[in-house]
Amino acid sequence: MNRKNFIIWQYRTKPNAIGTIRAIYKETDSTFQKIIQIADVLNIDTATGYALDLIGRHVGVYRVLPAVIAKNYFGWRDDVTSLPFGVGEFYRRGDALSSSVVLNDDDYRFFIRAKIAKNYQNGTLDNIVKSVQFVIGGYSNIIDSLDMSMNIIINSNKLSSLILYAISKMDILVRPVGVMYNYTVLDNDTPFGFAHDSDSYGFGIGKFVRLQHIEIGIN
Template sequence: MDIYDTILSQYSNSPRLCAIIESFSQAVDPEAFLNLWYDQVWNPATATGWGLDVWGRIVGVGRVLQLAAPGYIGFQEASSSGTSDAVRNFGTGVWFNGQAATSNYALTDDAYRRLIFAKAAANITDGSVTSLNAIVMTLFGDKGRCYVADNLDMSLTYSFGFEPTSVDLAIIYRSGVLPCPAGVRYQYAFVPAEVVDNDFAGDIS
């Protein structure tokens, strides 16, 4: 809105009066606030921080994911549980530094936005392979080849042709974003298969 269209011509040449009217217009004009609210909260494509957290609560997915424990270099008999689940060898484990690190990971705004869009699509999906593929591509389309295959025996397979990070694995196994139609068994396939360890083996259905 151009405030000068509302000023009578006899006052339009008064710099002091025009300055007062302009400052008052800026003080009461809600346009800047509404634009900021729309960009940072209302529009999920541009929302940030708290605005994305609100959208996450709406669609039902959190920003913080629980990652798999990395495992430490050692021997089976050194494990407190007596099993080799927490023990790794060179190349797959890390040295223990005496401090237990948290397994929680907070997603960045961009990563969380993609997760929100994928969860929103999962909430309204019709369960078709086309819809499931669209959700997978939303999450991992820029990482490499990934798709959903119908095995024609009341089961489907989520296939990933890239090496997933620990965050990717947490999204796949623990976020609850990848849907499965009712009565259909599902499984995950990674190529090459050796890139995924057994940290999430108990989560596979």
């Protein structure tokens, strides 16, 4: 469509009027394109580096996680976590046992999404289940104990050190006020069961479930 059709008749043959209108349109179009670019820069899926830092600050998550990685010091070979002489640092009383970690963009994006999910919680059981499965994975589940506590079932294959830090130190899961979470780890993802349970496996494939508790309490 010709833009001149939107100009009133007495200005269509006036060069100065046409020039002014074109200049205004050019500046307006440039401003609009910059606004669109800002939306693209602050897109969680595509943002990187400093742009992702801006998003994180806005929702209350920072790229540096303090005291999340255990530090390895010099020790003897009986200690599998120790380092040999010349490699490991000697521990002195009062030294930190853990160090901070700087998240890469992918891990930082995960924490931002989890924080956004928590910021928009509504406290319903359905919302809690979706939040838990979003953060921990689809194999997780949650059981309401009906005593102001809930049991969260986590598949061990989906439990990384970052996820453990998020749920234990950052209280990042959706949680109603006053409700405590108890975390239980499922050691395998092929539990033995019978035919009426579609999520179970038969003899020779399924394994008897063993539960491992994580000593974390969030009040």
